[in-house]
Amino acid sequence: MSAFNPGAFFFYLLAGVTVISAAGVALARNILYSAFALLGTLAGVAGLYLFLGADFLGVAQLLIYIGGILVLILFAVLLTNRIGEVRISNVSSGLIVGAPPAVAVMALCVRVALRTPWPLTEAVPAPTTARLGEAFLQELLLPFEFVSLVLLMALVGAMVIARRAAKEKGVR
Amino acid sequence: MIIGLSHFLVVSAILFGLGLLTVATRRNAVAILMGVELILNAAALNFVAFSHYVEGAVTGMVFALFIIVLAAAEAAIALAIVLAIFRHFHSIDANDVSTLKD
Amino acid sequence: MGWLRYIVLLPLVGAAINGIVGAPLERRFGRRVITVVAVGVMLAAAALAIAAAVTLAARPEHDRQIVDRLFTMISLGRVHVDFALALDPLSTIMILVITVVGALIHAYSAGYMADDPSYWRYFAYLNLFVFSMLLLVLGDSFLTLFIGWEGVGLCSYLLIGFWYREPANARAGMKAFIVNRVGDFGFLAGVALLFWGLAGSWSVIDHRYYADYPRLVPTLDLRLVHDQLAVAPFAQAFAAKTFLGAPLPLVVALLLFLGAAGKSAQLPLYVWLPDAMAGPTPVSALIHAATMVTAGVYLMVRLHFLFALSPAAMTVIATVGVATALFGAIVALFQYDLKRVLAYSTISQLGFMFLGAATGAWWPAMFHLVTHACFKACLFLGAGSVIHGTHTQDMREMGGLAPLMPRTRWSYLVGCWAIAGFPWAAGFYSKDEILARAYERSPLLWLAGAVAAMLTSFYMFRSYYLTFEGRAASEEQRHAVHESPRSMTWVLLALAAASIVVGPLVGLPELWSGREPLLARWLAPVTAGALTATPERRGLELALMFASLVVATVGWIAARLLYKDLRAREGALATLRSRLGGVPALVLDGFRVDALYDATFVRAFGATARTAAWFDVHVVDGVIAALGALARAAAFITAAIDHYLVDGAVNGVADLLLGAGRALRRVQTGRINNYVLGVAMGVVMLIVLTSWL
Numbered sequence: 026m027s028a029f030n031p032g033a034f035f036f037y038l039l040a041g042v043t044v045i046s047a048a049g050v051a052l053a054r055n056i057l058y059s060a061f062a063l064l065g066t067l068a069g070v071a072g073l074y075l076f077l078g079a080d081f082l083g084v085a086q087l088l089i090y091i092g093g094i095l096v097l098i099l100f101a102v103l104l105t106n107r108i109g110e111v112r113i114s115n116v117s118s119g120l121i122v123g124a125p126p127a128v129a130v131m132a133l134c135v136r137v138a139l140r141t142p143w144p145l146t147e148a149v150p151a152p153t154t155a156r157l158g159e160a161f162l163q164e165l166l167l168p169f170e171f172v173s174l175v176l177l178m179a180l181v182g183a184m185v186i187a188r189r190a191a192k193e194k195g196v197r
Numbered sequence: 198m199i200i201g202l203s204h205f206l207v208v209s210a211i212l213f214g215l216g217l218l219t220v221a222t223r224r225n226a227v228a229i230l231m232g233v234e235l236i237l238n239a240a241a242l243n244f245v246a247f248s249h250y251v252e253g254a255v256t257g258m259v260f261a262l263f264i265i266v267l268a269a270a271e272a273a274i275a276l277a278i279v280l281a282i283f284r285h286f287h288s289i290d291a292n293d294v295s296t297l298k299d
Numbered sequence: 300m301g302w303l304r305y306i307v308l309l310p311l312v313g314a315a316i317n318g319i320v321g322a323p324l325e326r327r328f329g330r331r332v333i334t335v336v337a338v339g340v341m342l343a344a345a346a347l348a349i350a351a352a353v354t355l356a357a358r359p360e361h362d363r364q365i366v367d368r369l370f371t372m373i374s375l376g377r378v379h380v381d382f383a384l385a386l387d388p389l390s391t392i393m394i395l396v397i398t399v400v401g402a403l404i405h406a407y408s409a410g411y412m413a414d415d416p417s418y419w420r421y422f423a424y425l426n427l428f429v430f431s432m433l434l435l436v437l438g439d440s441f442l443t444l445f446i447g448w449e450g451v452g453l454c455s456y457l458l459i460g461f462w463y464r465e466p467a468n469a470r471a472g473m474k475a476f477i478v479n480r481v482g483d484f485g486f487l488a489g490v491a492l493l494f495w496g497l498a499g500s501w502s503v504i505d506h507r508y509y510a511d512y513p514r515l516v517p518t519l520d521l522r523l524v525h526d527q528l529a530v531a532p533f534a535q536a537f538a539a540k541t542f543l544g545a546p547l548p549l550v551v552a553l554l555l556f557l558g559a560a561g562k563s564a565q566l567p568l569y570v571w572l573p574d575a576m577a578g579p580t581p582v583s584a585l586i587h588a589a590t591m592v593t594a595g596v597y598l599m600v601r602l603h604f605l606f607a608l609s610p611a612a613m614t615v616i617a618t619v620g621v622a623t624a625l626f627g628a629i630v631a632l633f634q635y636d637l638k639r640v641l642a643y644s645t646i647s648q649l650g651f652m653f654l655g656a657a658t659g660a661w662w663p664a665m666f667h668l669v670t671h672a673c674f675k676a677c678l679f680l681g682a683g684s685v686i687h688g689t690h691t692q693d694m695r696e697m698g699g700l701a702p703l704m705p706r707t708r709w710s711y712l713v714g715c716w717a718i719a720g721f722p723w724a725a726g727f728y729s730k731d732e733i734l735a736r737a738y739e740r741s742p743l744l745w746l747a748g749a750v751a752a753m754l755t756s757f758y759m760f761r762s763y764y765l766t767f768e769g770r771a772a773s774e775e776q777r778h779a780v781h782e783s784p785r786s787m788t789w790v791l792l793a794l795a796a797a798s799i800v801v802g803p804l805v806g807l808p809e810l811w812s813g814r815e816p817l818l819a820r821w822l823a824p825v826t827a828g829a830l831t832a833t834p835e836r837r838g839l840e841l842a843l844m845f846a847s848l849v850v851a852t853v854g855w856i857a858a859r860l861l862y863k864d865l866r867a868r869e870g871a872l873a874t875l876r877s878r879l880g881g882v883p884a885l886v887l888d889g890f891r892v893d894a895l896y897d898a899t900f901v902r903a904f905g906a907t908a909r910t911a912a913w914f915d916v917h918v919v920d921g922v923i924a925a926l927g928a929l930a931r932a933a934a935f936i937t938a939a940i941d942h943y944l945v946d947g948a949v950n951g952v953a954d955l956l957l958g959a960g961r962a963l964r965r966v967q968t969g970r971i972n973n974y975v976l977g978v979a980m981g982v983v984m985l986i987v988l989t990s991w992l
Contacts, residue, residue, distance in 0.1 A: 036200045040208045047215040050231050051222075063231050066212070070238045073205065077249040079258050082265075089265050094234065094272045101227045101276045105283045123221035123972065126979040131214025133986055138206030145202065146253040156255045157262070165259060172266050179270035183277040221976045229971065 036076060043069030060099050067091050081154040205246035213239035226279045226289040230272065237268045303367035303384050306347045306394060307433045313340030314426035321419025330418050334409045337422035341405045341429065345398035352391045356821075363388055363824055364522075372442060378517045385439035385522065389825045392665055392818075393436035393597055396672045400589045401429050403790045407680055408581040410786035411687060421461065421579070428454035432590050436597060440519040441490045444598075448486065448562070451591045452479045458586060459578040468577040475571040482561015482568055486598075489554030493605070494519065496540050496547045497527060525604050538608055552605060552612035555598065556619075563595030563649045566623045572646055576638040580683030583638060588645050588679050589672040596652040596668050600661050603826055607659070617657035617740065621747045624650030628754035632761070636692050637682045640762045644718065645675060647751060651733055654748060660736035661826040662819045666806045667733055669818075670725030673801050674717035677794035678759075681711035684783040684791060685766060689776065694765040696776075701767040703780045706788040708767045710795035715763050717798040719756035719851045725802030727847075732806065735843050745843075749850050756854025764862035808840070 046065025053059045067090040074083035161169045212235055219232025241261040248257020283289050316324075316336050324332050355363050365386040373380040386394070405425060412421050431450025438444035452475075460472030498517050518524060528534045540547040559565070564572040575587050586592070599606060599616075606613060627647025634640045648671050655664035684707040685700060686692055701708045717724035720731065730752060738745035782788065805818040 033200055036204060040204070043208060044211050044215075047212050047235055050228075050235060051215045051219040056225055056228055059228055059231060063234065066235065066238065070212075070242055073208070073242060074245055074261075076200075077205070077245050079245050079249070079261070082245060082258050082261055085262060085265055089269055090234075090238075094269055097272050097276050098227060098231060098234075101230075101279055104280065105227065105289045120222050123218055123976055126976055126983060127214045127218040127221060129983045130217055130979055131210050133983060134210035134213060135207050138203050138210060143202055143251055145250055153255050153258055157258060160255055160259055168263070172263060176266060176270050179273050183273040186274070186277040186281050189281065217975070217979055221972050221979065224972070 032076075036073075039069050039072040039076060042066075043073065056102055060095070060102055063098070064091060064095055067095065078151070079153055081157055202246055202250040205242060205250075209239040209242040209246070212236075212242065224290050226282065227276075230275050230279070233275075234268060234272070237264055240264060301367060302347065303351065303365055303386055303437070304369060306344050306351065306398070307384060307430060307437060309340045309344045309347070310426045310430040310433065313337050314423050314430060317419050317426060318423035321423055325419050330413070333419045333422055337426055338402065338405045338409065340426060341398065341402040344429070344433070345402045348391075348394045348398040351386055352395055355386060355388065355391055360824055366439065378519070380440050380442050380519050382443055383439035384434075384437040384443070386437060387825055388821050389597075389600060389665070390436045392669060392821075394433060396669055397429060397432050397436065397590050400672050400676050400794075401432075401585060403793060404581050404585040404589075404676065404680070407584075407683075407787050407790040408579070410784045411581050411683055412579060413784075415579075417461070421458075424454055424457045424461070425582070425585070428458065428586060428591070432594070435594055438521075440521060441493075442519050444521070445486070445490070448558075448594065449483070451586070451594065452476065452483070452562070455479075455575070455586050455591055458582040459575045461578055461582065465577075471571075471574040471577040475575050478568050478571040479561050482558045485554045485557025485561065487558075489551050489558060490519070492542060492547065492554065493524070493551050496537055496542075496551065497524065521601065528604055528608070534608070546609065546611075548605070548608040549612050552609045553615065555602060555605070556595075556612065556616050559595030559598050559653075560619070561595075562598075563592050563653070564623075564646050565595070565649065565653060566619050566626060569623065569627070569646050573639050573642045576636070576642050580638065580679060580686060583642070584676045584679030584683065587642065588675040592645060592649060593652070593668045593672070596649065596656060596664055599653070599656045600665055600826070603656070603661050606657075613657045613659070617654055617737075617744060620650045620653030620655075620657055621737070621744050621751070622650070623647065624654060624751040625747055625754075626650075628751045628758065631758040632754060634758075635694050637685065637694050637697075637762060637766065638679075638692050640694075640758060641675070641679055641682060644678075644755065644759065645671075647755060648675065648718070650751070651730060651748065654737055654744065655733035658733075658736045658740045658744070660733055662816075662822045663729060663732035663736060663806075665822060666816075666818050667726075667729035669805065670717065670729045670798070670802055673794055674714045674725055674798040677710055677791060677798050678714035678718065680787070680791055680794065681707050681714060684787055685711075687783050687787070688780045694762060696773075697766045698769040699767070699777070700780060703777070704767075704782045706782060707791060710788075710791035711763060711767065713795040713798055715759040717802070718759050719855060720752060720847055721851055721855075722848065723799065723803065725798050725800075728802040728806045728808060731844055731847050732808070734847060735840055738839075738843060749847065752847060753850040753854045756851040757858045760855050760858035761862050764858060768863055808844075 043066050046062040046069065049062030050059050050066060053062055067086065071083045071086040071090070074086055216232045216235030216237075216239060219235060220229050221232075223229050223232060241264040244257040244260045244264070246257075248255065248261075279289055313336050317333055321333060324336075351365065355365060366383060367385075368381050368383040370382050371379060372382045405422070408421065408425065412418055415421060428451060431447045431454055433447070435444055435447025435451060438447055456472045456476040458472075459475050460469045463469045463472070494517065516523075518527070528537065538546065538548050542550045557568075561568045572587060572592065576583055578587075606616070624647045627643045627645075627650060631640050631643035631647065634643060648667070652664045652667050652671070655661075655667060684704065685697065688704055688707075689697055689700070691697070713724070717726045720726045734745055734748045734752070737748050805821075806816045808816065
């Protein structure tokens with residue numbers, strides 16, 4: 026190993042956090058641990074985004090994933106498990122059957138990643154927020170609007186489904 | 198050692214494999230969702246890495262952004278479904294919810 | 300030249316409007332809207348076509364070529380096939396005929412079809428037909444041409460069977476379509492062989508030639524094929540190739556002629572055209588007289604350089620052409636259905652055109668095509684007007700219509716005049732020119748053509764006298780019949796005027812004017828090199844001209860003698876018949892000749908049918924009965940096998956499947972995890988298989 030390289034150091038740090046906490050998500054016995062490990066993974070990925078110069082994306086990852094989705098998942102965990110229980114169940118079944126295909130896919134991806142001669146360009150670090158904004162409001166305006174439509178529908182759909190569940194409970 | 202494209206691709210491959218493992222082995226519906234989030238993150242990371250190293254523009258990031266947004270939508274819907282299932286079956290173990298089988 | 304496409308697209312737009320929203324439009328705003336759309340696009344297309352012709356005429360002679368590329372249809376290696384339209388002097392003539400005559404017939408149809416329940420459907424089809432026909436003549440490659448070629452076939456089918464509730468009409472449409480398929484097979488095979496032959500001929504071109512001939516690439520482009528065959532070593536190599544032992548140019552030319560014969564109703568494949576008269580009369584005028592049936596002639600003139608490579612094929616085509624001309628004329632003599640007379644007459648006239656084309660008289664063939672479009676459309680529409688007024692197509696139920704339908708009568712008479720080839724009307728010049736060329740080739744061809752011309756004159760005037768002269772078939776018809784509406788008759792008069800004017804306008808013979816006819820000069824860039832130098836033959840030409848005049852007059856006088864006043868003559872004919880006995884009466888009396896024709900052909904067919912029936916009853920049935928007994932015996936054996944062997948096997952298979960199902964049911968666990976695993980394993984296997992195998 027050559028002299029200390031801060032870029033490489035940070036990369037390995039972030040990658041380590043990401044991969045180790047992802048393993049925690051996959052293997053933890055307690056689902057609460059899993060959920061908190063997911064926090065580490067998401068934060069690690071956000072860091073990797075920042076490392077790649079995707080400043081806006083990193084911040085968005087933090088805001089939406091950690092601020093929104095993770096909270097939602099924690100909600101679900103706590104709503105569907107009795108807190109009082111000592112061991113909140115998160116049983117993994119068939120690890121012996123499940124691992125080989127996952128490992129095989131992983132190995133394939135790694136192989137492709139290392140073997141393919143990618144056509145690289147000179148990386149030009151530049152702030153991306155303004156460019157993303159321009160892209161969304163000019164050439165990608167239509168997909169952008171479609172995504173907002175999808176979000177709206179998801180919102181309404183989630184409310185409808187959850188409400189029906191609440192109604193059922195009320196009947197009982 | 199210079200950090201290049203393949204480093205990121207390997208990280209995302211590992212992330213993807215772990216996500217697949219989670220989806221394949223977990224019995225808790227919420228945990229399966231977490232696995233899906235891992236897979237989505239792996240894909241988004243790939244997009245951003247390619248955008249940075251190969252394309253040199255923001256298109257890949259646009260995709261990543263869309264993935265984040267759709268993941269949010271997916272999480273909201275899926276968790277609503279999980280709640281509904283829980284109310285109905287009093288369990289979110291995916292093995293218990295197999296009435297379609299019979 | 301971006302606007303060439305609009306000539307083609309305008310009728311398509313009209314067809315789309317009337318075809319898609321025609322029904323609601325008609326309900327909402329009435330039929331006037333449909334008419335305005337259909338006739339409007341045709342008028343616009345005609346105006347554009349005239350503008351295109353003027354543009355082209357303003358250019359110097361060697362530069363008369365307008366190409367409009369729309370998009371690339373096929374791009375495979377070195378083969379590029381564009382969807383392109385090309386306007387040259389030849390296609391200019393065709394688009395003028397199609398759009399101008401087409402617009403007139405559209406206008407006429409508005410009156411003729413006014414009471415039809417499917418008004419919008421009719422105009423949608425008609426516009427679609429014009430679109431396809433324009434595509435056919437403007438198409439720059441074999442592929443574009445073929446799209447139009449099939450399109451007109453489709454529209455012809457749709458319009459012949461337009462009144463499809465009558466099973467006979469639907470059958471007629473089917474027949475036309477199927478017979479045309481035979482021709483289309485020839486066309487496609489011819490094009491494929493041409494492509495193959497051209498591609499195979501490059502090998503002879505030394506590589507150093509490639510720099511000199513950069514256009515030697517595989518192509519379906521009509522003009523490129525022309526240019527390639529103009530390269531001498533290349534053309535020689537192509538001509539030297541053989542296919543199944545026959546010279547390739549001969550095979551290609553004959554196959555392409557088969558296609559042309561199907562579309563243009565030549566001898567082996569003419570059978571669909573008489574039946575096609577089941578369609579509405581304006582359709583017969585537009586499709587089955589003026590435009591579509593001439594597609595074969597157009598194809599031949601368009602590919603004259605290809606046909607010229609094979610003199611043997613030209614001889615065959617000339618023979619078929621003149622035989623068709625004679626055959627059509629003979630059959631037309633005996634028809635009582637007014638439209639069938641005209642149908643056989645069309646077959647006969649198309650035979651003349653092929654005779655002209657096959658004797659190398661390219662421009663006279665096109666000339667006859669143009670004049671025929673005018674006078675045959677005029678005749679058909681006149682017949683349509685008569686049918687509209689009398690509600691019958693049988694000439695025996697007509698007669699004495701002249702004072703009742705004066706405008707129809709005069710226009711029909713002018714049409715007869717033109718087709719019979721009397722001077723100053725169109726047919727005189729064009730038919731004469733063809734016959735003169737045929738005489739140069741072989742006096743025999745001329746003789747057969749002249750006889751056909753005489754018969755033409757006879758049967759056309761026969762139909763005229765039977766329809767318009769003499770006495771009315773019945774008293775109430777005299778009162779019921781009335782002249783057609785003005786929207787129809789002005790079209791008749793316009794076409795009648797065209798029948799007279801077009802001939803001298805574009806084809807005044809060199810003999811009279813002292814200079815080459817306009818049409819010949821106009822087509823010279825297209826058929827350059829194919830024109831044989833005309834020898835000095837002033838006296839001969841005059842003699843031939845006089846001969847055809849005599850021929851036409853003989854036919855006319857014979858028809859007049861026999862049919863001028865049928866009922867007045869019947870008594871005289873009867874006494875004549877009784878005095879002279881049967882044989883001369885047969886010759887003199889048209890009725891008896893018809894009867895003879897009926898008797899011989901129908902009886903022959905009847906005898907054939909009876910023989911076939913006898914054969915059927917005694918031989919075929921016997922064979923079938925024997926086969927039946929055999930089958931019964933076999934059935935007995937198989938029943939036994941069935942019971943013990945097959946049933947056992949079937950039950951065994953069923954049990955096996957049941958057991959397998961029970962076993963496999965366990966795979967369907969209902970667990971999401973297992974399914975996800977299955978998907979993952981499938982993906983791994985797919986990637987492994989595709990990348991390492």
